[in-house]
Amino acid sequence: MAGSNEIPKVGRVSDPPLPSSPPRAERAGQRPALLIGVVVVAVAGLLWAFPLFHVRPLQASGADGKSAASLAAGAFDPAATALRLWQTDLRAAAQRAPELKNFAAQLRADPAAAGRKFASAAGLGTAYYFVRGSGRVVARDRNQVKIALDGAEATIVALRIGPVFGNAVRDGCGLLEVNAFPGLQEFNALAAELNTLVEKHVIPTVREKADVGARIQFAGCAGAPETVGGPDEPLLVLIPVEASLL
Amino acid sequence: MKQSLPRLFPLTGLLVSLLFAACKPSASTPSAASGAAANNPAKSKRVAVVVSTLNNPWFVVLAETARDRAKELGYDATIFDSQNDPSKESTHFDNLISSGYGAVLFNCTDAEGSIANVRRAKTAGIPVFCMDREIKANDAAMSQILSDNYSGCVALGQYFVEQVGETGKYVELLGIVADTNTWNRSKGFHSVVDRYPGLKMVAQQSAEFDRSKALEVLESILQANADIDAVFCGNDAMAMGAYQALLAAGKASKVKVFGFDGADDVVKAVAEGKIAATVMQFPKTMARTAAENADKFIKGQKEFPQRTPVAVELVTRANVGKFGDYGRKQ
Numbered sequence: 001m002a003g004s005n006e007i008p009k010v011g012r013v014s015d016p017p018l019p020s021s022p023p024r025a026e027r028a029g030q031r032p033a034l035l036i037g038v039v040v041v042a043v044a045g046l047l048w049a050f051p052l053f054h055v056r057p058l059q060a061s062g063a064d065g066k067s068a069a070s071l072a073a074g075a076f077d078p079a080a081t082a083l084r085l086w087q088t089d090l091r092a093a094a095q096r097a098p099e100l101k102n103f104a105a106q107l108r109a110d111p112a113a114a115g116r117k118f119a120s121a122a123g124l125g126t127a128y129y130f131v132r133g134s135g136r137v138v139a140r141d142r143n144q145v146k147i148a149l150d151g152a153e154a155t156i157v158a159l160r161i162g163p164v165f166g167n168a169v170r171d172g173c174g175l176l177e178v179n180a181f182p183g184l185q186e187f188n189a190l191a192a193e194l195n196t197l198v199e200k201h202v203i204p205t206v207r208e209k210a211d212v213g214a215r216i217q218f219a220g221c222a223g224a225p226e227t228v229g230g231p232d233e234p235l236l237v238l239i240p241v242e243a244s245l246l
Numbered sequence: 247m248k249q250s251l252p253r254l255f256p257l258t259g260l261l262v263s264l265l266f267a268a269c270k271p272s273a274s275t276p277s278a279a280s281g282a283a284a285n286n287p288a289k290s291k292r293v294a295v296v297v298s299t300l301n302n303p304w305f306v307v308l309a310e311t312a313r314d315r316a317k318e319l320g321y322d323a324t325i326f327d328s329q330n331d332p333s334k335e336s337t338h339f340d341n342l343i344s345s346g347y348g349a350v351l352f353n354c355t356d357a358e359g360s361i362a363n364v365r366r367a368k369t370a371g372i373p374v375f376c377m378d379r380e381i382k383a384n385d386a387a388m389s390q391i392l393s394d395n396y397s398g399c400v401a402l403g404q405y406f407v408e409q410v411g412e413t414g415k416y417v418e419l420l421g422i423v424a425d426t427n428t429w430n431r432s433k434g435f436h437s438v439v440d441r442y443p444g445l446k447m448v449a450q451q452s453a454e455f456d457r458s459k460a461l462e463v464l465e466s467i468l469q470a471n472a473d474i475d476a477v478f479c480g481n482d483a484m485a486m487g488a489y490q491a492l493l494a495a496g497k498a499s500k501v502k503v504f505g506f507d508g509a510d511d512v513v514k515a516v517a518e519g520k521i522a523a524t525v526m527q528f529p530k531t532m533a534r535t536a537a538e539n540a541d542k543f544i545k546g547q548k549e550f551p552q553r554t555p556v557a558v559e560l561v562t563r564a565n566v567g568k569f570g571d572y573g574r575k576q
Contacts, residue, residue, distance in 0.1 A: 123554035124531065125394045163441045166400040179552045183382050184430055188396040192437055 082193035101151035128172030172221030398558035403438030413444030460487030
């Protein structure tokens with residue numbers, strides 16, 4: 001056999017397999033892996049198009065630019081917000097409020113026109129005045145002190161000294177925008193807190209010291225009336241945010 | 247171990263894909279919200295009016311006014327009745343999204359549960375304009391036109407004290423507890439009445455804004471509290487149900503009933519002295535404003551105040567002549 005001219009066969013059984021042609025059994029073993037790969041790519045594509053969940057930053061901005069966290073109802077503290085407003089912006093706004101004596105005659109003559117010019121409203125809501133003035137106490141009862149207004153002949157206004165309700169201070173002061181708050185419930189809670197501050201810081205002084213004949217200066221908010229009563233009736237019933245005896 | 251590692255690759259790949267997909271920008275984020283309706287004139291001509299219920303005349307007026315104003319503005323408008331059922335409301339949104347409506351004028355069934363529906367519509371590029379009932383989100387609806395329920399019930403509470411006095415017993419019938427209107431009204435009323443310790447609330451129960459439920463609930467309450475002086479109801483349908491219960495019990499002339507809405511039958515009952523007072527909301531104003539906002543959006547305006555409060559007015563026997571037909575007489 002050693003001297004034989006026989007040409008050796010290529011790819012004999014004893015030779016190692018060629019890399020480009022795996023055995024049939026191994027090729028069959030790779031098919032499931034290929035199939036899984038295709039399925040994974042397909043599922044990944046589907047997940048990309050239709051994700052099962054979204055990961056978002058906690059500080060994502062709300063529609064009005066405020067952070068989502070700050071807009072959460074739980075983050076809103078009506079008492080603290082009201083106190084901050086009371087101690088800063090509201091005092092400054094009271095100094096800037098128009099003198100009622102300057103448009104009292106116009107308000108009595110044409111309440112609707114005066115309201116359009118001097119009152120303000122949130123959205124399509126109720127309109128309120130924010131005014132200041134001074135005068136002499138001419139009468140008082142359990143809930144009101146009536147004042148003859150300086151500089152406006154025969155004009156009576158009233159300051160409320162009983163329990164304070166509603167949105168007159170919140171909406172009348174012109175400092176607050178409903179859309180800066182998480183919702184109407186929180187905005188309403190703020191109104192109640194502002195009323196509490198009025199009852200705590202302003203009304204006691206008026207109730208205790210504003211006897212008939214006393215002179216007083218004030219700033220306050222009142223709903224814009226649709227009609228006004230006779231000369232003996234208060235032109236406005238104000239919720240005082242500032243009051244001091246002169 | 248060596249053999250199991252390659253088998254983990256597909257699973258790992260899947261998880262990585264899932265995370266990448268989750269982190270990609272979502273179409274529902276405010277910045278990604280787009281006015282698809284405005285970009286598709288064919289869609290823009292159809293407006294859906296989704297209303298919480300048509301089983302209450304007040305909501306019929308709200309829905310029909312919204313539909314009619316949308317039609318006046320040139321749209322094909324359709325009313326969908328959710329029948330106070332959040333699942334029906336959700337199905338309506340599925341349908342209107344797949345049908346390619348241009349805008350939704352929406353009166354929700356649930357202040358929190360309905361947010362998801364509004365977000366789905368927004369993701370699909372369909373703006374939602376809420377009417378009368380608030381959703382508790384600032385970044386989902388395009389605008390919300392809402393009655394100032396709180397101040398209305400402050401005025402009603404003050405009138406209640408005037409009429410009932412500073413001492414007495416009363417019942418409160420609440421509306422749907424998932425609706426913020428229910429609590430804005432209740433809190434406005436209690437902000438006044440709770441200041442008078444002589445006024446005792448002997449029962450507070452929900453009758454879900456429904457006339458027949460109010461009748462049943464008050465009949466039951468009267469069994470244990472026969473000596474009440476007044477009933478405060480969170481809407482007019484419940485006020486009429488309460489009045490029927492009192493009439494059947496022979497107490498209609500002794501017990502004062504207070505409602506909220508300004509429904510036509512209650513305004514007439516106020517004039518006749520059967521109901522002590524109600525608060526006029528203005529459903530036509532809210533519906534028209536919502537429809538006009540939708541029209542403005544479709545025509546290109548993209549910025550609206552999120553919430554617009556609408557004034558309400560106390561209706562008593564003294565001023566009832568000014569009101570009728572769900573608003574002020576012209």
